[in-house]
Amino acid sequence: MGQFLWVCPESVTGRIANPCYAGSNPVTHSKCGYSIMVLQSPSKPKTSVRFRLPAPILAALFSITACAPAHADIMQSITIHDVGGYHTRLMKEGTYQNTFTRLSEVVDANTVTLIDTLWIKRAEDTVDIAFDPHDWAMSPTASDYPVLVQDAKSKGLQTEIIIQLFSTRDWNKTLSERSIDDTVFWDSYFASMGELIVKRARMAQALGVERLSIGYNNVYEIRVAVDYWQKLAHEVRQVYKGKLGYYAELDTSEMHSAFDATSHYQGEQARKKLFDQFDYIGFIVQDPVEPDFSRNLKRFARYDKSVVLMVTTPSVVQSVAHTRYIEPCVPCGSIAPTTEIDLQLQKQAYQIAIDAVNRFDFVQGLNSWGYHLRDDLFTTQDKNDSLYNKSANVRGKPAEDLISTWYKKWD
Numbered sequence: 001m002g003q004f005l006w007v008c009p010e011s012v013t014g015r016i017a018n019p020c021y022a023g024s025n026p027v028t029h030s031k032c033g034y035s036i037m038v039l040q041s042p043s044k045p046k047t048s049v050r051f052r053l054p055a056p057i058l059a060a061l062f063s064i065t066a067c068a069p070a071h072a073d074i075m076q077s078i079t080i081h082d083v084g085g086y087h088t089r090l091m092k093e094g095t096y097q098n099t100f101t102r103l104s105e106v107v108d109a110n111t112v113t114l115i116d117t118l119w120i121k122r123a124e125d126t127v128d129i130a131f132d133p134h135d136w137a138m139s140p141t142a143s144d145y146p147v148l149v150q151d152a153k154s155k156g157l158q159t160e161i162i163i164q165l166f167s168t169r170d171w172n173k174t175l176s177e178r179s180i181d182d183t184v185f186w187d188s189y190f191a192s193m194g195e196l197i198v199k200r201a202r203m204a205q206a207l208g209v210e211r212l213s214i215g216y217n218n219v220y221e222i223r224v225a226v227d228y229w230q231k232l233a234h235e236v237r238q239v240y241k242g243k244l245g246y247y248a249e250l251d252t253s254e255m256h257s258a259f260d261a262t263s264h265y266q267g268e269q270a271r272k273k274l275f276d277q278f279d280y281i282g283f284i285v286q287d288p289v290e291p292d293f294s295r296n297l298k299r300f301a302r303y304d305k306s307v308v309l310m311v312t313t314p315s316v317v318q319s320v321a322h323t324r325y326i327e328p329c330v331p332c333g334s335i336a337p338t339t340e341i342d343l344q345l346q347k348q349a350y351q352i353a354i355d356a357v358n359r360f361d362f363v364q365g366l367n368s369w370g371y372h373l374r375d376d377l378f379t380t381q382d383k384n385d386s387l388y389n390k391s392a393n394v395r396g397k398p399a400e401d402l403i404s405t406w407y408k409k410w411d
Contacts, residue, residue: 074357075211075308075365076407077111077160078103081372081393087137091144095373097151103371104155107400108407111211112152113160113367115139118196123171126188131196138166142203149207160211160367161204162247163197165218175220180265189221190228194235201240212236213245217284222248223261226270226277233277247282247310252293257283257300272303280306282367286313288352294359301362308365309356312392313349315341315399341390347398354406368394368403 080099083090090096103109117139122128132138140148149159178185197214204212214236215221222229236244248258259281263271275281283297288311300307316339350368357363370392394400 073364074410075111075160075367076109076410077113077308077365077367078107078109078371078403079113079115079162079310079367079369081370082115082117082139082164083373087139090373091140096148099371099373100148100152100155100157102395104157107404108410109157110407110410111158111160111367113162113211114145114148115216116161116163116200118163118165118193120165120167120171123167123174123189125185127185127192129165129189129192129196145203145207149209153208158210159207160213161200161209162213162216163200164216165193165221172220175218178220180224186224186228190232194232197232198235198239201236204242205240209242211243211245211280212240213247213282215246215248217248217258219248219258219261222246222259222274223265226262226266226273229274229277243279245278245280245282245308247284247308250283250285250293250296252285252288252296255292255296255299257296259300275303275305278305280308280365282308282310282365284310284312284369285349285353286311288349288356290352293352294356297356297360297363301360305362306364307360307362308367309353309363310367310369311350311353312369313346314390314392315343315346315397316390339390343398346392346394347402350394350399350402354402366403366406368392368399371395 080096100112103112117132119130119132120127121130132141137144145161152159175189180186201212201214203209214232233244250257259271259274262274281300281303283300285293297307353366357366372393372395375396394403
């Protein structure tokens with residue numbers, strides 16, 4: 001379906017911006033009292049069909065459309081903060097379930113995203129990857145998922161699981177230095193990681209998890225031969241029938257995405273083949289600035305793949321497009337103590353992302369990274385609570401109000 005534009009019949013060349021994009025109302029010409037609605041095809045942008053309608057009819061039509069994008073439905077998700085060593089404690093306190101209620105009743109999300117952490121235990125000539133090498137769990141465990149997924153379902157929420165890879169040491173340096181032609185190393189890497197991903201996929205199928213992302217922004221693993229991903233995706237699809245995806249960074253200060261690593265090392269056809277393995281791709285967006293953001297995003301329209309935007313913007317006073325990631329924890333050595341809080345910068349980033357979903361048919365979802373499990377998370381441990389308040393979390397902030405208002409338009 002195309003996009004709607006509002007045009008005055010006495011000035012057809014001077015189009016008025018869609019109110020969904022510009023935040024204004026349809027304009028009626030003061031002389032004639034008529035407006036023209038233009039349905040413009042995204043595949044043939046120079047082709048449009050114009051409807052000359054009286055203003056009252058247009059107003060009624062506009063109230064029905066209510067700024068909804070051209071596509072019929074979107075993924076409206078919130079990603080729960082991967083709470084590190086506090087997961088077990090917060091799980092026992094029931095904070096996950098309480099937060100799911102908030103997502104359903106306050107935020108009006110239709111999906112909750114849970115982070116599943118794999119850990120590189122060793123990366124030398126071969127690789128050893130495990131679910132969790134610690135005595136404490138950083139993210140939900142196999143015994144937690146049945147409880148959480150069922151609770152989400154009871155509150156009308158679908159579930160997405162994102163598998164991310166962490167390191168017990170700086171093994172990422174080893175990955176970055178390893179030749180893409182070192183088949184012994186990468187065979188071992190994908191065998192070790194793939195075994196765990198397939199195990200999670202089997203669990204996800206049994207629980208009715210609707211979406212499974214089998215990677216999160218590991219540029220080193222998506223620059224190697226795509227045959228590895230084709231094999232892994234095939235194995236996953238043998239046991240999992242939901243939607244399969246992968247999230248990677250979309251840099252909005254440069255015309256760059258982490259997915260460009262695939263085309264850089266393997267060629268453009270390899271990137272197309274990589275995308276063919278997934279039902280959707282996610283773009284991690286920290287500091288979207290127009291018009292660069294839209295130009296970068298539009299590069300991926302040609303792949304005919306559903307796109308989800310994951311916003312990770314913190315709440316700090318810095319120039320947009322140059323914020324650094326702020327780890328939401330108490331003594332993590334973050335930059336947060338040296339920066340001032342700025343709630344509007346985060347809201348601005350979400351508005352740009354929302355505008356992109358409204359504007360582009362292929363962008364079919366919004367996600368928000370790092371949602372806190374309590375309103376007062378760790379204020380008893382850190383009186384100023386600076387790192388949590390300044391992190392990417394939107395709970396209790398203006399950005400949450402914006403997201404909630406927009407999500408409600410889809411009801």
